[in-house]
Amino acid sequence: MSKKIILLTALAAILAATPLVKAIAEEGGHAAPAHQNWSFDGPFGTYDRAALQRGFEVYRQVCASCHSMNLVSYRNLTALGYTEGQIKTVAAEYMVTDGPNDEGEMFERPARPSDHLKAPFPNKKASMAANNGAYPPDLSLISKARHGGADYIYGILTGYAEPPAGTTIMSGQHWNKTMPGHIIAMPPPLADGQVSYEDGTPGTVDQYARDVAQFLTWASEPSMEVRKQTGTKAFIFILVFTLVMYAIKKKVWGNVH
Numbered sequence: 001m002s003k004k005i006i007l008l009t010a011l012a013a014i015l016a017a018t019p020l021v022k023a024i025a026e027e028g029g030h031a032a033p034a035h036q037n038w039s040f041d042g043p044f045g046t047y048d049r050a051a052l053q054r055g056f057e058v059y060r061q062v063c064a065s066c067h068s069m070n071l072v073s074y075r076n077l078t079a080l081g082y083t084e085g086q087i088k089t090v091a092a093e094y095m096v097t098d099g100p101n102d103e104g105e106m107f108e109r110p111a112r113p114s115d116h117l118k119a120p121f122p123n124k125k126a127s128m129a130a131n132n133g134a135y136p137p138d139l140s141l142i143s144k145a146r147h148g149g150a151d152y153i154y155g156i157l158t159g160y161a162e163p164p165a166g167t168t169i170m171s172g173q174h175w176n177k178t179m180p181g182h183i184i185a186m187p188p189p190l191a192d193g194q195v196s197y198e199d200g201t202p203g204t205v206d207q208y209a210r211d212v213a214q215f216l217t218w219a220s221e222p223s224m225e226v227r228k229q230t231g232t233k234a235f236i237f238i239l240v241f242t243l244v245m246y247a248i249k250k251k252v253w254g255n256v257h
């Protein structure tokens with residue numbers, strides 16, 4: 001067989017398998033969450049600082065009663081556009097355990113900017129005991145840990161609905177359009193008007209979900225903007241370099257026929 005035929009056969013096999021792979025991926029109702037428009041989409045996309053700050057408010061007023069974010073410290077929030085003073089004030093609203101002191105005792109003190117965001121439970125077992133045995137995962141990297149990232153988080157938060165007729169839901173479980181398998185142990189966390197935004201943005205479930213999804217994406221990928229800028233610079237450099245080399249080549253070899 002010639003190489004061409006082998007290549008064509010391989011291509012045909014890949015094309016034929018695509019619907020099959022898609023069907024397998026969607027099995028169990030695991031359809032990809034619908035894509036939303038995000039300011040951080042695309043090669044030049046950046047985070048929307050106002051949305052990140054609103055998202056942090058949603059996290060700390062709602063999600064933080066069940067979910068930790070152990071990889072984020074208060075001082076990391078400077079990236080959201082807060083001043084050092086604002087961060088000190090926010091941190092000081094939380095009491096954390098420190099120690100031992102000279103008497104060997106642990107003690108409580110207000111959090112400092114260098115502390116990690118205060119976790120709602122002392123350990124995983126305690127968080128499960130408080131949630132009917134379900135584990136509310138740490139949200140620091142959730143946007144990377146779930147296929148679909150921000151779209152998935154938005155999809156979960158806005159995906160609660162009545163279960164289709166014939167589906168039995170056990171107590172402590174909820175039907176959710178985006179959750180793989182459609183059964184989730186997290187009660188719908190958001191309701192209209194639950195968090196009042198200082199910038200006057202309307203407080204709707206849709207808006208909260210969008211903002212907190214963006215905030216959690218930032219937490220998973222805080223250096224995304226730098227990465228994109230570096231990529232653009234590298235690309236421009238290579239382009240200019242290629243043009244210069246081409247001009248040099250022309251000049252050097254111009255007289256050779």
Ligand code: HEC
Binds near residue numbers: 058066157186
């Ligand atoms: C009352 C406690 C509670 C609150 C409040 C809460 N969650 Fe959850 N969350 C849970 C539990 C429990 C699970 C595990 C669900 C499961 O495994 O079925 C979970 C799971 C999740 C998941 C992962 C779903 C998956 O794919 O496994 C995400 C994402 C999530 N929560 C985001 C949030 C966000 C964002 C907020 C705030 C708007 C929030 N949660 C508020 C308890 C809570």
